[in-house]
Amino acid sequence: MARLTEQFAANHDTKLSESAAQHGPLVNIQALTRNEFKSKIKSFTIRYGQHPTPFGDCLVGITKHGICSLEFIPMDGVAPLLKQLAQRWPDATLLEDRDATAQAAQIAFSRTQATNAPLNVFVQGTHFQIQVWRALLQIPSGHVCSYTSIAQQIGRPQAVRAVGSAIAANPIAWLIPCHRVLRSDGRLSGYHWGETRKQACLAWEAATMAGTV
Template structure:
């Protein structure tokens, strides 16, 4: 498995937004104004406001409202109704993600035991609306997507190798760039879908399939997810399966929060989880700018 040089250079839009989100989270009780946020991001007020709206689809002031626990609780309550409506509309076979149909394919029991033997995995690091990510693909679909900071590329590759310990893993950024463009572009009209190949236990697969049925802009509690996966007494085990999801964003584990309204943990950072949820909520019409 070959490595790559760490990404260096200019601060990305997401890094500026992440810094602003962290500042908002830590200081929302003081209701920081636009001037303070822009200064923290190293931009003028005009450029920061424009950047934030371009990225999130809402103003920083509206985003501040999203960071309150009260809003999260309301979103959790309202999502129950929205998800039931989606199921009634015939969407129970899979979740839609900005015009992408996500098709999950589990490794067979034999493939699971072989841990990737005779399988070639190509990987690359690419920009996304939520920071740099590692994308890994096989001939049968995407098998890994994880967000990384430039300093953590080596650790990200180690995670991929641990998921498929006997696979041949090779760097192929040109091949994975095509996948990245497809995943993170806003697609107009229909899409043939995105195939995922995941390696997990039967229990984990059941939980990941339930995650796919949570529509963008909605959230569920861990208890609700356990109910939807038809394993209502296994909430703790469900939470563990959520934490081990190998495909960020496409299998939307970020849409699971605690029933109190607290975000709970996230494999790729709670600040990124906030960003993902607010970004989706804005596009789903939950928050009006």
């Protein structure tokens, strides 16, 4: 924990960059508000598959527009995630297709920056949530920032608690890097997929930046 606090003190005042990461795949977010989604997209297919990652198995869901879900699988298995996926995208047809999601999962957790086109992620949410998720993409790999910094970045300095709620609602683990946000004192705070996993994500990125893995 001390190392994370030192890293936070060194990096949290750095201006958020315009690129998603210095290591790993570049990410392009395509986002619709819920009203836009209802008016523009009626029915579509989500192909999903379970894949190993350095932080435990994950469930990946993809559409023709990009990755719409990436979540680490909890102890009670994949069923709750599939239920949430269906609730998040009620007009979608869910189809298990591990072959279709394998490449996206492999690229997502690559340690080297992809030389091809960025990975597309496709999300729906409120305007505020989308603002927050876009801000998360601007935190470089190996760096962290505070909830307060995110609130300031989106021009809502008083909305720190709402920023925390938007981060907790992030449906794309790792690629939309909510694990890079810490409390103002440098502590981990909460993480939708567990604080132990959050610490592992940060340590993996730090080791990658240092060239020790």
